[in-house]
Amino acid sequence: MPASHPDPAPDPARRAEEVFASFLLHHQEEEEGAFAALCRAHPDLEARLRALREDWQRLASLLSRLGVGGSLSTRIRERFGADADPNITLPEERQELSGMEGSSEVISRLSERGPVYGRYRLRGELARGGMGAILRVWDEDLRRSLAMKIILGEEEPKHGAGSPRIDARRMARFLEEAQVTSQLDHPGIVPVHELGLDPQGRVYFTMKLVRGRTLREIFELVHDGQRGWTKTRALGLLLKVCEAMSYAHAKRVIHRDLKPANVMVGRYGEVFVMDWGLARLLDREDEKDIRIRPEPLTSSVHSERHDRAVDPDSPLVTMDGDIVGTPAYMPPEQACGRLAEMGPQSDVYAVGGMLYHLLAGQMPYVPPGARVNNYAVWSRVQEGPPRPLAELAPDAPGELVAICAKAMARDPQERYRDMAELGQDLRAYLEDRVVRAYATGPWVEARKWMRRNPGLARALAAVFALLVIGLSVSLMLKARAEHQEELVRHEKANVLRLSAFQDVDDLTRQADEELWPPLPAQVPAYEGWLRNARALVAGLYPDPAHDDPGHLAVLAELRSRALPAGPAAEAAGRPPYRFARDDDRWWHAQLEKLIAGIEAFSDPETGLVAGISPAHGWGVEQRLAFAGTLEERSVSGPEASRRWTAARAAIAANERYRGLDLPPQLGLLPLGEDPESHLYEFLHLQSGAEPARDPDGRIVVTPEMGIVLVLLPGGTFRRGAQSGDPGAPAYHSLAESNEGPLHDVSVSPFFLSKYEMTQAQWTRLTGRNPSLYQGVLEKVEGEFGPTHPVEHVHWFDCDATMRRANLVLPSEAQWEYAARGGTLTAWWTGDDARSLLGAANVADRSGVPIGVPESNAVDFDDGYPLHAPVGTFRPNPFGLHDVHGNVWEWCLDWFDDNFYSTPESRRPDPVGEESPRQRRAARGACFYYGVWHSRSAARGEFDPLVPFPMHGLRPARAVSR
Numbered sequence: 001m002p003a004s005h006p007d008p009a010p011d012p013a014r015r016a017e018e019v020f021a022s023f024l025l026h027h028q029e030e031e032e033g034a035f036a037a038l039c040r041a042h043p044d045l046e047a048r049l050r051a052l053r054e055d056w057q058r059l060a061s062l063l064s065r066l067g068v069g070g071s072l073s074t075r076i077r078e079r080f081g082a083d084a085d086p087n088i089t090l091p092e093e094r095q096e097l098s099g100m101e102g103s104s105e106v107i108s109r110l111s112e113r114g115p116v117y118g119r120y121r122l123r124g125e126l127a128r129g130g131m132g133a134i135l136r137v138w139d140e141d142l143r144r145s146l147a148m149k150i151i152l153g154e155e156e157p158k159h160g161a162g163s164p165r166i167d168a169r170r171m172a173r174f175l176e177e178a179q180v181t182s183q184l185d186h187p188g189i190v191p192v193h194e195l196g197l198d199p200q201g202r203v204y205f206t207m208k209l210v211r212g213r214t215l216r217e218i219f220e221l222v223h224d225g226q227r228g229w230t231k232t233r234a235l236g237l238l239l240k241v242c243e244a245m246s247y248a249h250a251k252r253v254i255h256r257d258l259k260p261a262n263v264m265v266g267r268y269g270e271v272f273v274m275d276w277g278l279a280r281l282l283d284r285e286d287e288k289d290i291r292i293r294p295e296p297l298t299s300s301v302h303s304e305r306h307d308r309a310v311d312p313d314s315p316l317v318t319m320d321g322d323i324v325g326t327p328a329y330m331p332p333e334q335a336c337g338r339l340a341e342m343g344p345q346s347d348v349y350a351v352g353g354m355l356y357h358l359l360a361g362q363m364p365y366v367p368p369g370a371r372v373n374n375y376a377v378w379s380r381v382q383e384g385p386p387r388p389l390a391e392l393a394p395d396a397p398g399e400l401v402a403i404c405a406k407a408m409a410r411d412p413q414e415r416y417r418d419m420a421e422l423g424q425d426l427r428a429y430l431e432d433r434v435v436r437a438y439a440t441g442p443w444v445e446a447r448k449w450m451r452r453n454p455g456l457a458r459a460l461a462a463v464f465a466l467l468v469i470g471l472s473v474s475l476m477l478k479a480r481a482e483h484q485e486e487l488v489r490h491e492k493a494n495v496l497r498l499s500a501f502q503d504v505d506d507l508t509r510q511a512d513e514e515l516w517p518p519l520p521a522q523v524p525a526y527e528g529w530l531r532n533a534r535a536l537v538a539g540l541y542p543d544p545a546h547d548d549p550g551h552l553a554v555l556a557e558l559r560s561r562a563l564p565a566g567p568a569a570e571a572a573g574r575p576p577y578r579f580a581r582d583d584d585r586w587w588h589a590q591l592e593k594l595i596a597g598i599e600a601f602s603d604p605e606t607g608l609v610a611g612i613s614p615a616h617g618w619g620v621e622q623r624l625a626f627a628g629t630l631e632e633r634s635v636s637g638p639e640a641s642r643r644w645t646a647a648r649a650a651i652a653a654n655e656r657y658r659g660l661d662l663p664p665q666l667g668l669l670p671l672g673e674d675p676e677s678h679l680y681e682f683l684h685l686q687s688g689a690e691p692a693r694d695p696d697g698r699i700v701v702t703p704e705m706g707i708v709l710v711l712l713p714g715g716t717f718r719r720g721a722q723s724g725d726p727g728a729p730a731y732h733s734l735a736e737s738n739e740g741p742l743h744d745v746s747v748s749p750f751f752l753s754k755y756e757m758t759q760a761q762w763t764r765l766t767g768r769n770p771s772l773y774q775g776v777l778e779k780v781e782g783e784f785g786p787t788h789p790v791e792h793v794h795w796f797d798c799d800a801t802m803r804r805a806n807l808v809l810p811s812e813a814q815w816e817y818a819a820r821g822g823t824l825t826a827w828w829t830g831d832d833a834r835s836l837l838g839a840a841n842v843a844d845r846s847g848v849p850i851g852v853p854e855s856n857a858v859d860f861d862d863g864y865p866l867h868a869p870v871g872t873f874r875p876n877p878f879g880l881h882d883v884h885g886n887v888w889e890w891c892l893d894w895f896d897d898n899f900y901s902t903p904e905s906r907r908p909d910p911v912g913e914e915s916p917r918q919r920r921a922a923r924g925a926c927f928y929y930g931v932w933h934s935r936s937a938a939r940g941e942f943d944p945l946v947p948f949p950m951h952g953l954r955p956a957r958a959v960s961r
Contacts, residue, residue, distance in 0.1 A: 188244025216260035242423030258350035340918030352407025677879030721937035760786030795944030821877035
């Protein structure tokens with residue numbers, strides 16, 4: 001064996017540089033006493049250290065003259081004199097500085113790598129996760145402590161080996177966390193101050209340093225009855241979490257890692273939602289894979305002892321390497337990997353889990369004191385709900401148990417619709433009002449009111465007693481009895497006023513769920529609904545017949561009894577009045593909400609009675625007006641009857657329809673035969689006006705035009721593509737496995753829109769144009785107008801809008817049959833991508849200047865870097881425009897990679913059922929995607945909850961028999 005040799009002595013110059021760099025990290029270079037102590041600690045390096053200090057001072061002086069060196073405070077003192085810097089450090093910050101010089105693994109490593117960026121001094125490590133470390137730093141300029149998050153590489157480097165490797169995906173996610181958090185400007189979300197890059201190339205961002213306790217620690221104090229913490233006080237903290245998350249959800253951001261450890265409670269009651277590293281923007285494709293990485297197989301033996309061997313707070317790790325920690329608050333859809341289902345209601349579940357912890361005194365799924373393996377907890381979350389609160393906390397208020405149960409429902413659709421609704425119920429409990437998850441209705445409201453006003457409630461009871469007694473006593477008491485009767489009538493009117501809240505909710509639910517689509521059969525229901533709605537609106541005004549002054553007059557009378565609030569309240573934006581009596585204040589708040597709800601309900605522009613809005617679509621008056629004339633306009637009227645007689649004869653005689661006997665279709669009006677495809681076309685009356693035709697018989701596209709549906713004859717076609725045999729049909733070298741195997745599919749006759757749905761058509765049906773590309777855009781010539789396709793719509797919006805219009809999204813089978821137009825080539829134009837020139841708007845040279853990747857672009861210019869007006873390019877053999885490119889078109893199906901291998905795919909009119917991946921199918925690609933994605937057989941899969949600026953739709957409708 002060769003003799004071993006000792007490591008060579010370290011280079012003195014290298015050692016001196018490392019020691020001086022570490023000194024600069026923790027001290028100002030002008031701190032003479034500290035530098036002298038450094039030299040005494042390293043006498044063998046003193047000469048080199050003094051030389052390095054002289055070099056550093058000369059460099060700092062040069063940088064200072066250039067205005068770029070050192071901290072801001074240092075540069076100010078050098079330029080304007082020592083008196084220019086007030087050198088303010090608050091007492092609390094001075095206390096923080098003492099005892100913070102301790103190092104950590106990260107600090108030591110960073111110190112070895114060199115000096116840190118001018119204004120910040122590192123003071124210790126606070127925490128670390130899979131992607132970054134949180135450091136405590138001192139801001140030299142503003143004399144304050146901050147938290148700094150730095151990105152960590154995939155592998156920590158060895159001494160002297162340079163910076164850790166950081167891939168682009170990890171960097172993008174780190175920057176996304178910083179940018180998302182910095183733009184959530186809410187008192188309940190920790191603010192981000194700065195994003196920067198240090199001289200060594202490390203990316204960091206700084207945040208407010210929150211001093212206090214985590215919500216988990218607060219729950220422990222509540223459970224132990226320490227420091228004045230009660231469940232009611234802790235509920236106020238949860239309400240603040242709801243308010244912060246409601247703001248984030250309004251910004252289309254979900255957290256996805258809410259738990260007590262990620263909520264900080266400051267010393268003065270401030271509440272901060274922390275750690276947005278797993279957050280997701282609902283308007284963007286999800287770049288994070290937050291599915292849990294399977295448990296490492298460290299042992300083949302499993303036992304109860306093994307399951308309890310790990311602290312429940314020991315980390316679980318996502319597929320991307322992020323540390324999740326305990327899964328006890330994780331919603332089932334996340335635990336099961338159904339990431340497409342995750343939305344605001346997933347965060348609602350997590351807050352419900354926190355409420356469960358508060359009420360039960362233990363985390364969901366984890367008994368107190370137990371040390372359960374987190375993978376065991378994760379498994380329990382997937383299997384079913386936690387132990388019922390009724391068993392763990394039998395004395396918990398029923399309202400809070402109901403709130404928790406609704407928030408933690410296994411099905412996201414059964415939870416609160418959003419965080420605001422959860423917060424309303426928590427606030428209602430704290431204010432002793434009706435909790436809607438527990439019980440509702442006018443009498444419940446009345447009981448709550450009586451509990452809040454026991455004195456007045458007892459007086460009312462006495463009133464009833466006096467009335468009964470007054471009927472049997474002398475006339476001397478008659479006047480008093482009449483007075484008491486007036487009081488009773490007044491309170492009865494107030495109870496009825498409370499019931500109006502429920503009326504608003506009931507009428508809204510009925511209009512949204514029961515009164516679509518606007519067909520003649522709905523006319524009696526519309527008329528009854530409007531009678532009830534008008535009665536509700538009439539409650540705002542006096543009703544002499546029932547001696548009711550109306551909600552507005554009662555509100556004015558309450559305000560007349562109020563006292564002036566003073567100029568300070570007005571300056572702060574508060575009402576200019578205040579109430580001396582609690583019951584007046586409570587009634588005033590209820591009436592304000594009721595009146596605002598009724599006025600919104602009856603708003604002529606956006607209300608449910610006569611307006612139009614994205615949330616509710618047409619108001620009921622508009623639905624009634626349309627439904628009342630629909631039969632005559634589309635079927636039975638003289639003009640409609642004439643057209644249907646001609647259309648039915650022409651369709652029966654048309655060889656392409658093989659003798660189809662088409663009965664009149666309610667809501668559609670025949671437009672005649674397309675001159676090129678010879679297929680019959682129909683106007684969808686609900687979506688707009690009848691289009692004109694040019695001299696050649698082609699439809700002229702205008703903003704006013706309604707949806708034009710083409711009657712497709714149906715039949716059997718070859719579905720899919722293959723990449724295995726160049727000599728076989730439907731070959732394409734880029735065909736993917738989910739496009740096969742090739743098989744025959746039969747589809748029944750159906751209607752499909754000749755064009756993608758336009759922005760104008762969507763706006764007429766919903767009252768809003770959601771398209772990202774509308775009007776005039778920077779860097780893109782031309783105007784994006786109402787005849788461009790609507791986009792930036794998610795699947796659920798499209799599905800709801802179609803159903804309200806008595807339409808549907810096409811199935812994948814219907815879409816591919818229609819796009820092929822009888823062909824079996826890659827595109828209906830042929831197998832050569834260049835054959836699409838003039839027939840499709842795809843990623844091409846025109847899009848490269850505005851960001852379309854060159855790898856996507858086909859080698860021609862179709863003239864449109866973004867989407868084009870519908871009908872710009874020539875149609876396929878069925879007369880359909882833009883089936884390739886322009887915008888992705890949502891389909892009815894859930895997406896399943898293996899669907900074509902199942903028997904269900906070979907049935908007539910197949911539709912892909914719900915799949916584990918929870919994605920929806922889209923077809924045709926768009927102006928941004930590579931041309932191979934636009935092939936007739938190519939399939940796209942997307943999150944149905946995310947609206948993309950490249951996603952639109954092509955309406956369809958079944959044939960009514």
